[in-house]
Amino acid sequence: MELVAIFISAILVNNFVLYYFLGICPFLGVSKKIDSAISMGLAVTFVMTITAVVSWAINNWILIPHGLDYLKIVSFILVIASLVQLVEMFIRKVSPPLYQALGIYLPLITTNCAIMGLALLVALREYGFAEAVVFGLGSGLGFTLAIILMAAIREQLDLADIPEPLKGAGISLIVASIMALAFMGFIGMIK
Amino acid sequence: MRDKGLVVSTKDDFAQVEVQCFIESCHDCSARSLCVGQDKKKGILVARNPLEAQAGDEVEVDIPETKYNQALILLFGVLLAAAILGMAAGYFLSLLLSLSSSMASFSGLLLALLIAGGWLFRHFHKNRRHHLYPKITSILKRGD
Numbered sequence: 001m002e003l004v005a006i007f008i009s010a011i012l013v014n015n016f017v018l019y020y021f022l023g024i025c026p027f028l029g030v031s032k033k034i035d036s037a038i039s040m041g042l043a044v045t046f047v048m049t050i051t052a053v054v055s056w057a058i059n060n061w062i063l064i065p066h067g068l069d070y071l072k073i074v075s076f077i078l079v080i081a082s083l084v085q086l087v088e089m090f091i092r093k094v095s096p097p098l099y100q101a102l103g104i105y106l107p108l109i110t111t112n113c114a115i116m117g118l119a120l121l122v123a124l125r126e127y128g129f130a131e132a133v134v135f136g137l138g139s140g141l142g143f144t145l146a147i148i149l150m151a152a153i154r155e156q157l158d159l160a161d162i163p164e165p166l167k168g169a170g171i172s173l174i175v176a177s178i179m180a181l182a183f184m185g186f187i188g189m190i191k
Numbered sequence: 192m193r194d195k196g197l198v199v200s201t202k203d204d205f206a207q208v209e210v211q212c213f214i215e216s217c218h219d220c221s222a223r224s225l226c227v228g229q230d231k232k233k234g235i236l237v238a239r240n241p242l243e244a245q246a247g248d249e250v251e252v253d254i255p256e257t258k259y260n261q262a263l264i265l266l267f268g269v270l271l272a273a274a275i276l277g278m279a280a281g282y283f284l285s286l287l288l289s290l291s292s293s294m295a296s297f298s299g300l301l302l303a304l305l306i307a308g309g310w311l312f313r314h315f316h317k318n319r320r321h322h323l324y325p326k327i328t329s330i331l332k333r334g335d
Contacts (some may be wrong), residue, residue, distance in 0.1 A: 039263035046271040050300075053278070057297060090308060091266070095315045097323035098262050100237060129293035133278060 003134045006127075009190045010138030016114045017146040018180040023114030027147055028172055037151035038144070045140025047083070048118050052136025054079055055119035056129060076119040114143065149179060192254045195331065198244045199235065206240040206327060208252055238325040247334020254325045262315075262323055269307050277303020 016022045023044070030040040055076055063069055088106055092099040099106075118139055122132045153175050162171050196210035236252060244250050281299020285292040 035257060035260040039260045039267070042264055042267040042271060046267045046274065049271065049274055053297065053300060057293075060293075094266070094308075094312050095262065095323055097237070097325075098259060098266070098315075129296060130282075133296075137275070 003130060005190050006131055007134045007138040010135050011142040011145060012183065012186040013190055015142040015146055015183055016117065016139050017143055018176075018183040020114075020117060021180075022117045023112045023143055024176075026112055027143070027150065028169070028176070031147050031150040031172075032154055034148060034151045034155060037147045041140075041144025041147050044112075044114070044143050045137065047087070047115060048140035048143070049133065049136040050083065051080060051115050051119055052122050052132045052139075053129075054083065055122055056127065056132040059123045060129075072123055073120070076116060076123075080115055080119065114139070146179065146183075150175065153179075193328070194252050194254060196236065196250060196252055198240075198246050198248045198250055198327075198334070200246050201240060201244070204240055205324070206238055206244055206250075208236045208238050208250060208325075208327070210236055210252065236325050238327050240327050242327055242330055244327050244330050245334060248330050249332040249334070250327045251329045251331055252325045253328045255323065258323055265314075266311060269311055270304065273303040273307030274300055277301070 010016075014020065017024065017027045026040055026044065030036050058075055058079055059072065063072060063075065068075075084107060088099070091106065118136060122135060125135075127135060150172075154172065157171060157175070166174070194210045196208040199207045199209050201207075236254075238252050242250075277299040278296040279299075280303070281296040282292050284290070284299065285295035288295075
């Protein structure tokens with residue numbers, strides 16, 4: 001039951017983008033089309049799930065048993081940077097044109113602050129293995145939900161008559177803030 | 192998405208095309224300043240060259256944006272599914288064999304990612320080797 005609560009809470013109540021305001025850069029940068037939003041959401045969900053597992057393993061199997069808690073941030077940065085390099089190398093080997101096309105977006109996916117935030121929250125809340133996995137997966141799905149909703153709204157906004165000064169970043173930030181207010185409605189659903 | 196460019200060099204079935212960034216392809220992209228640099232206004236694309244354009248030719252290049260999204264969804268979708276299935280398999284195996292559930296799930300995750308990685312490598316190399324490269328669709332002006 002607790003796992004279900006963590007999962008739903010990570011998606012709706014404590015959404016990484018709309019509650020913690022983490023991962024805003026890819027959220028605003030890659031939410032112009034639903035196709036791109038889905039692929040970005042899946043990529044972030046994968047990276048968040050793996051980060052949750054790996055950071056849990058580092059924290060519980062290496063740092064805590066050896067009394068090295070104070071190295072938490074440094075080791076998480078190191079681990080996340082290594083994971084990013086691995087994902088980059090993998091994509092470059094699997095499909096060079098995809099790697100060429102992704103350009104700056106690949107580091108944007110994998111090094112956004114939501115990933116570091118997730119690793120620190122897993123350690124801070126002292127989650128067990130299953131809880132960490134469910135939290136990572138739920139957080140990624142929450143990010144995906146938020147970015148797809150944003151992309152759907154922005155596709156509609158292309159057809160709307162928006163005042164000139166609000167076009168672009170202005171209206172995107174207003175939409176994001178209204179979405180965050182709407183998601184506040186889920187607070188109280190899970191304690 | 193289409194863009195115009197100048198063929199810089201050719202090799203086998205491919206050509207290096209210098210595209211005019213900030214004109215068509217990049218003007219919608221929010222990461223353009225990070226991607227090609229603030230003062231650098233041109234980018235090099237490796238493109239399929241079925242029309243056998245030569246260096247100096249001005250060409251039109253088709254960039255298959257939708258295919259990139261499909262490929263990314265396939266790539267990360269398969270990896271995510273494999274990660275979840277691997278951890279679940281490891282957990283259930285630990286119940287049967289009385290192992291540590293976290294260690295078994297972690298091992299299951301690594302094994303599943305290796306298998307999924309191998310499958311993706313084969314898939315992209317066998318079925319779609321050149322599928323995702325931009326393609327020269329017309330030669331606008333022959334070079335000297």
